[in-house]
Amino acid sequence: MMIRFVIGNPLILEEMARHVPDAGSYAPVTVLVDERADSVRLSYDRKASFSAFYENSDAPEVARNLDRKVEDLWRPAAA
Numbered sequence: 001m002m003i004r005f006v007i008g009n010p011l012i013l014e015e016m017a018r019h020v021p022d023a024g025s026y027a028p029v030t031v032l033v034d035e036r037a038d039s040v041r042l043s044y045d046r047k048a049s050f051s052a053f054y055e056n057s058d059a060p061e062v063a064r065n066l067d068r069k070v071e072d073l074w075r076p077a078a079a
Contacts, residue, residue, distance in 0.1 A: 001035045002032060002033065002034050002035070003032075003033045004030060004031075004032050004033075005030065005031045005032075005033065006028050006029075006030055007028055007029055007030075007031065007070075008027050008028025008029060009028075012027065012062075012066055012069075013027040013028070015062055016047075016059070016062050016063070016066070019058040019059045019062055020059045023059055023062075023063070026047050026063075027047075029044065029045075029047065029066070029070055030044070030045070031043070031044050031070070031074060032044075040078075042074050042077070042078055044070055044071075044074070046063075046067045047063035047066050047067055048060055048063040048064045048067050
């Protein structure tokens with residue numbers, strides 16, 4: 001079974017778009033939970049990798065902070 005979660009916080013979207021308006025297209029984030037016969041896998045595309053293409057120096061930091069927040073939420077669930 002697979003479940004796709006679309007999660008987001010409008011305040012983080014606003015912060016991202018303030019630095020780079022196009023970054024708004026990366027929010028909300030998607031987390032995929034994939035249950036297999038031998039395990040459960042969580043997938044998430046880190047936003048920091050997308051923000052590296054923008055010339056705004058603040059955008060990657062905002063994206064890294066978002067990645068940390070998402071990973072802090074799902075790390076306990078994966079344990």
